[in-house]
Every structure is written in structure tokens, then in C-alpha cells.
Amino acid sequence: MQKHQARIYAICRRLAGNDADALDATQEALLAIVKGLERFDGRAAFTTWSYRVATNACLDELRRRSRRPQPGLPDHEGVADEALGRRPSLDPGDAVTARIDIDDALAQLPEEFKAPVVLRDLAGLDYAEIAEVLDLAPGTVRSRIARGRGRLADIMAGNHSPPDERQRT
Amino acid sequence: MNDNTDALDELVSRYLDAEVTAEEAARVESDPELLARADAMRSAIEAVAALVDIPMIDLDQRRAIAVEASSTSTGVTDLSAVRARTIERRNRFVAVAAAVVLLAVALTAIQRVDLADDDQGDVATESTDSAGDSDAVADETLEMFADDLATEEAADMAESAAAETADWPGEEFGDDIALESSGSDAATIEGPSADVLPDELAPVETVGDIVDLVDTAYADVIGIPHRSEPFDGVCPEAIRLITDVQGDTTVSVESTIVEIDAERVTVLVALDAITGTETSGRVIIVHPIDDCAASSVVSPESP
Numbered sequence: 001m002q003k004h005q006a007r008i009y010a011i012c013r014r015l016a017g018n019d020a021d022a023l024d025a026t027q028e029a030l031l032a033i034v035k036g037l038e039r040f041d042g043r044a045a046f047t048t049w050s051y052r053v054a055t056n057a058c059l060d061e062l063r064r065r066s067r068r069p070q071p072g073l074p075d076h077e078g079v080a081d082e083a084l085g086r087r088p089s090l091d092p093g094d095a096v097t098a099r100i101d102i103d104d105a106l107a108q109l110p111e112e113f114k115a116p117v118v119l120r121d122l123a124g125l126d127y128a129e130i131a132e133v134l135d136l137a138p139g140t141v142r143s144r145i146a147r148g149r150g151r152l153a154d155i156m157a158g159n160h161s162p163p164d165e166r167q168r169t
Numbered sequence: 170m171n172d173n174t175d176a177l178d179e180l181v182s183r184y185l186d187a188e189v190t191a192e193e194a195a196r197v198e199s200d201p202e203l204l205a206r207a208d209a210m211r212s213a214i215e216a217v218a219a220l221v222d223i224p225m226i227d228l229d230q231r232r233a234i235a236v237e238a239s240s241t242s243t244g245v246t247d248l249s250a251v252r253a254r255t256i257e258r259r260n261r262f263v264a265v266a267a268a269v270v271l272l273a274v275a276l277t278a279i280q281r282v283d284l285a286d287d288d289q290g291d292v293a294t295e296s297t298d299s300a301g302d303s304d305a306v307a308d309e310t311l312e313m314f315a316d317d318l319a320t321e322e323a324a325d326m327a328e329s330a331a332a333e334t335a336d337w338p339g340e341e342f343g344d345d346i347a348l349e350s351s352g353s354d355a356a357t358i359e360g361p362s363a364d365v366l367p368d369e370l371a372p373v374e375t376v377g378d379i380v381d382l383v384d385t386a387y388a389d390v391i392g393i394p395h396r397s398e399p400f401d402g403v404c405p406e407a408i409r410l411i412t413d414v415q416g417d418t419t420v421s422v423e424s425t426i427v428e429i430d431a432e433r434v435t436v437l438v439a440l441d442a443i444t445g446t447e448t449s450g451r452v453i454i455v456h457p458i459d460d461c462a463a464s465s466v467v468s469p470e471s472p
Contacts, residue, residue: 005232010221023227030235102216120186121217127188146182147175153209156216 004050005030007123011051012058014118017103025061029054051123052133055115105155113148120145181206185214 008029013022032053106114115134119125127145131138183189184197185207197203 005228006223009223009228013221014217019222019224023224023231026228027231027235030232034236102219105213105216117217121214122221127186142183142188143175143179145186146179149182149185149210149213150174150178150206152213152217153206156213157209 004033004047007047008033008050008054008058011055011118011123014102014106014122015055015058015114016062017107021062021065025058026054028061029057032057048125048129048132051119051125051129055119055133059111059115101156102152105152108155109148109151113144113151116141116144117148117152121149177203177206178210181210185210 005026009022009026012025012029013019016022016025033050036053106118109117116130116136119130119133120127125133127138127141130136130141130145134141136144180189180193181197181203184194184203189197197207
């Protein structure tokens with residue numbers, strides 16, 4: 001459990017948009033996983049199964065709160081993410097700026113796009129695994145990831161207009 | 170929503186995930202606008218994937234809270250224990266599947282013998298003798314159960330097992346049934362993968378009885394009937410054989426031993442009370458550990 005908690009927190013953190021909500025959601029996710037261990041039948045990889053339970057628990061918790069994530073400075077500075085450690089560290093100032101930006105951008109993303117994007121780009125799951133985690137068709141996952149990424153790119157570029165207003169040939 | 174924009178975004182997104190054909194990749198790479206879109210999406214991806222600060226102290230506390238909250242209701246907190254249980258269940262499942270095949274094949278063989286010769290006792294005895302003749306394959310198989318187990322001793326084991334009393338289906342098999350309960354000192358299975366079915370199965374008279382017994386066995390071992398998800402269809406050949414059996418054949422399986430090693434499952438069964446006669450028989454079946462449908466009878470040889 002300790003081994004997986006950082007990954008689960010990272011997902012909840014991206015979905016929640018702030019540390020406090022992410023911690024609460026992670027606690028709920030860990031509780032759901034522990035309670036669900038009896039039902040884990042080994043047919044799926046434990047990681048995939050735990051992502052499924054955790055993502056659903058995290059989304060449920062955030063829905064219950066029914067409040068928008070509040071972007072802001074991190075509650076815990078300078079603590080390395082050893083579990084995810086597949087990305088080089090940014091300059092601390094750049095990292096904070098980037099996180100505010102991505103938190104803000106993700107907060108504007110509909111949940112149906114946010115979860116697939118986070119599972120793909122943060123957790124590194126492939127389309128099939130995301131489909132299993134979110135109980136969606138692989139084609140739907142592919143489409144939602146594309147639309148989510150496109151929307152994020154627009155938001156981060158300062159273009160908050162709906163996609164259909166962009167001029168494409 | 171602009172369908173064309175969505176389609177292009179999906180193309181670019183798949184391009185970034187390397188989920189495109191060579192032709193699609195060439196299209197993206199030859200279009201400056203699509204390349205620019207790819208760069209913008211790549212920036213978004215990198216932002217999402219950027220390091221997340223992990224408040225380990227707080228997280229440890231939350232985990233402790235979660236585990237404590239759950240332990241009162243489930244008592245399960247150790248993943249390694251769950252893994253071990255999963256492996257154990259798989260082994261038991263394979264054992265039960267093997268038993269299903271065994272029972273089905275045994276019944277089929279009995280039925281064939283019944284059709285071929287009116288004197289069932291003689292034929293069944295021949296079957297026993299055939300096993301007792303210890304052809305090389307059968308001997309090798311029996312040695313899996315016991316180093317010095319002679320074929321006659323296997324027959325003795327069946328008789329001893331018949332003398333034992335074990336409630337079926339009320340008594341669980343697996344951990345709760347020691348091999349010694351088979352009544353034979355010669356039958357020694359080493360290693361945690363060995364599993365033993367009950368010494369006595371209640372006589373069954375119809376196909377429905379057999380299927381019910383199998384259901385009960387599955388339910389006792391893994392908690393659900395074999396016809397339930399996700400086990401339905403795991404061994405369709407065995408189920409087909411069972412359901413192909415017609416009529417009112419009465420069979421009592423007096424002793425069944427299943428051994429599982431890294432590559433195969435071996436099943437020894439002693440039969441008794443075939444269609445009301447006082448004959449007995451013995452069947453040894455081997456199948457790959459992951460394919461019970463590929464079962465083959467090594468003793469007695471096919472009629």
C-alpha cells in the first residue's frame with residue numbers, strides 16, 4: 001500500500017487541483033482499496049485495479065465536495081516525488097508556475113476529459129488500461145484524451161475559446 | 170463542436186502517443202499547422218506529467234487512518250497475503266477443474282464400457298487390471314503421488330479411502346483436508362501446491378446431480394459456483410462431457426487425489442459402485458496446468 005500511495009496521491013492531486021482535497025481524496029481511495037482487496041481476483045494487474053478503485057474513489061470524493069478545485073501554492077514545498085520520478089525536476093520557480101498553470105487549466109477541463117488525460121499523461125496508462133479503469137470503450141478513451149489535450153493546449157496558450165472557434169484548414 | 174478540429178486533434182494526439190500509421194505520421198509531419206498543434210499538446214502533456222509534490226508525512230498518516238478504518242471491517246491489510254490467497258485459489262481452481270474433467274471422462278468411459286459389454290463387472294475389473302499393469306506412463310504418474318507407490322497400493326488406497334468417512338458436500342476440501350485422510354500412508358504429496366479432494370463423494374445418479382456437486386465444490390473452494398462469472402467457460406470441454414452423459418449412471422468417487430506441479434495437473438481417482446454393481450475402477454488423468462480441456466487419460470488406456 002505504501003508503495004502505491006504516492007502514485008494514487010499524484011492522480012488525486014491532478015484531479016483535485018489542490019493538496020488538501022487531494023489528501024482527503026487519497027485517504028478515501030486508500031480506504032476503498034483496502035476494503036476492496038478481498039474482491040481483487042488477480043485477473044487484472046494490481047496497479048490497474050488499484051488505479052480503477054482509486055480513480056473512482058477520488059472522483060466520488062471530489063463530486064461529493066461539489067466545489068471547484070482551488071489553484072494555489074503547494075502546501076508542501078520541496079518534497080520529491082520518488083514514486084513518479086520519470087520526469088526531470090524543473091527549476092523550483094518554474095515548477096510552481098507550471099503547476100499553477102496546469103492546476104488552473106485542469107480545473108477548467110470537464111471531468112470526462114480530465115480523468116483520461118491524467119491517467120494517460122501522468123500515470124502513463126495505455127488506452128486499453130484507461131478503458132478498463134474508467135469502464136469506457138477504447139475509442140471513447142482515445143477521443144476524450146485528444147479533446148482533453150487539445151482543450152488544455154488552448155487554455156495554456158491563453159486561448160480559452162471553444163475549440164470550434166479555432167480556425168483549422 | 171467542429172468535427173474536423175476534433176478529428177485533427179485526435180490525429181495529433183495519437184501521433185504523440187505513437188498510435189498512428191506511417192502514413193498518418195507523415196501527414197502530421199508534413200503539415201506545419203499540425204506540427205504546431207502537436208507542440209502545443211506536447212506542452213500540455215508535459216505540464217500534466219510534471220512532478221507532483223508528495224507530502225509523504227501527511228500521506229503516511231492518511232494511509233494509517235485508511236488501514237485502521239478498514240481493518241475493523243475486513244481485517245485485510247496485507248497485499249502479499251492477498252496475492253498468496255489468489256495463487257492458492259488458482260491452484261484450487263485448477264484442481265477442481267481437473268476433478269471435473271476426471272469425473273466427466275470417468276463417466277464417459279464407464280458408459281462406453283457399459284455399452285460394449287453387458288458384463289460390466291468384468292470390464293471394470295479389466296480397467297482396474299489395466300491400471301494395475303503399470304504401463305510406463307501410469308507408473309510415472311503414480312510416482313508423482315508417492316515414491317514407492319505401487320499400483321496395487323493405489324488400489325488399496327482407494328479401498329482405504331472408501332472406509333473413511335467424510336461429509337460431502339458440507340466439508341470443505343483444500344486446506345481443511347489433509348492427505349492422510351485418504352487412508353494411505355503411501356500416498357504422500359509434498360509441497361504446498363498439492364491439493365486433495367474429499368475422500369468420499371456422495372453417489373450421484375443424474376447429470377444434474379453431478380453438475381450440482383461440481384457447483385458445490387467450486388462454491389466451497391472459491392466461493393462461487395463454477396457456472397458463475399468469472400469462471401463460466403473456463404473448462405468448457407469438461408462441462409460438455411458432463412452434460413453429454415445421459416441416463417441414470419450411478420457413480421461413487423471414493424478417492425480422488427490431485428497434484429499440481431509447474432507444468433501439469435495429475436488426477437488419480439478411484440471409482441466404486443458402478444451402476445449398482447460391486448465393481449471398482451481407477452482413472453489417471455493428466456492435463457497441462459493451464460488447459461484442463463486438453464486432458465488425457467493415461468490409465469486405463471482408452472477402450
